Every structure is written in C-alpha cells, then in structure tokens.
Amino acid sequence: MTQRTERIDELLRQEIGQLLAREVSDPRIGFATITNVETARDLRHAKVWVSVIGTPDERRAAIGALGRAMPFIRHELGARLRLRRIPDLHVHEDDSLERGTRVLRLLTDIESGVDPADMETPLEALPTPVARLPHEGDAPPEPDKVGPPAKPDRGSRGRRTRRTTGRERR
Numbered sequence: 001m002t003q004r005t006e007r008i009d010e011l012l013r014q015e016i017g018q019l020l021a022r023e024v025s026d027p028r029i030g031f032a033t034i035t036n037v038e039t040a041r042d043l044r045h046a047k048v049w050v051s052v053i054g055t056p057d058e059r060r061a062a063i064g065a066l067g068r069a070m071p072f073i074r075h076e077l078g079a080r081l082r083l084r085r086i087p088d089l090h091v092h093e094d095d096s097l098e099r100g101t102r103v104l105r106l107l108t109d110i111e112s113g114v115d116p117a118d119m120e121t122p123l124e125a126l127p128t129p130v131a132r133l134p135h136e137g138d139a140p141p142e143p144d145k146v147g148p149p150a151k152p153d154r155g156s157r158g159r160r161t162r163r164t165t166g167r168e169r170r
Contacts, residue, residue: 005039008083012046013037015080016089019073020066028065030054035094039087046087049094059093066091 017034029052036049050066052059070089078086109115 002041005041005043008043009037009039009046011081012039012048012077012087015077016048016073019076020069023076024069024072026065026069028058028061029069030058030062032062032066035096043083043085043087046089048089048091050091051094051097063091063093 013034013036016037020029020032020034031053033051034048035051037046038049039046048066048070050063052062054062067090070091074086074089077083
C-alpha cells in the first residue's frame with residue numbers, strides 16, 4: 001500500500017462518516033461507525049468496514065441499508081472530492097469490537113471466578129460499563145477535591161491574544 005492510497009483511504013473514511021451522519025436518514029442504519037476503508041491499487045473498488053451496535057438482526061439490517069445507500073454516497077463523494085475516479089464502495093461488517101468485547105468479558109469472568117463456558121453469549125455487541133474491581137498494587141483513590149474551579153491561564157499580559165494570519169491583517 002502506498003502513501004497515496006493510505007491518504008485516500010483516510011479521506012474516504014472521514015467523508016463517508018460525515019455523509020452518513022448528515023445526509024443519510026435511514027433509521028435502519030442506527031449506530032454505525034466507519035472503522036476503515038481499504039482501496040484497491042487501481043482505485044476502482046474500496047472495502048468500507050463498518051461497526052454497528054445492536055443485535056445480530058439489527059446489524060444485518062444496518063449493513064443491508066448501508067449497502068443500498070452506497071451509490072448515493074459515491075455520488076456525493078464525486079461532488080465533494082477532487083479525485084479522477086471515485087471507487088465502487090463495498091460494505092463489510094467490522095466485528096473487531098465484538099471480538100474485543102468477548103475477550104474482555106472472558107477475562108472479567110475468569111477474574112471473578114465464573115466459568116466462562118457456563119455463560120450465555122450476549123446479543124449486544126458492546127458491554128455495559130461496570131466499575132473496575134480494585135487489584136493489589138493499585139494506587140490509593142484520590143480524595144474528592146472541593147473548591148472553586150481553577151481560572152484559565154491567560155498568558156503574561158492578563159488577557160487573551162489572538163493570532164492572525166496574513167489574510168486577516170489586510
């Protein structure tokens with residue numbers, strides 16, 4: 001992979017994410033995040049990796065809706081980006097968060113003494129946050145600091161200064 005394709009991948013990831021957030025209003029998409037884009041060397045095709053929060057059925061519906069939205073997104077990318085060719089976009093589900101969550105859950109179960117084989121597999125892709133258990137060697141908790149909030153540092157002249165560029169000075 002060249003530096004150019006890496007830059008294009010990152011640009012496409014950012015632009016597709018913005019388009020999904022602002023322009024696509026399909027409720028089936030839900031909480032979808034573009035995690036990665038992999039563009040072919042000839043820029044004809046790009047794999048769009050998407051992470052979706054929800055049950056397996058909701059994730060399948062979101063991936064299908066995203067696949068149907070990709071021609072519109074490709075059209076919008078053509079208007080926004082100065083590229084000779086906008087690649088065909090192919091949506092793939094990124095399950096790395098789900099696998100990471102499973103590993104964390106297994107570690108938590110082992111730490112608490114529960115046999116992971118006895119546990120049911122959850123339907124959600126992300127865990128519910130829980131308080132961390134104290135471990136031997138942890139630093140003692142800091143006492144709550146009560147008092148007025150700290151005042152922002154305003155530099156040596158006591159007031160805020162604004163940097164200007166060459167255009168603003170004219």
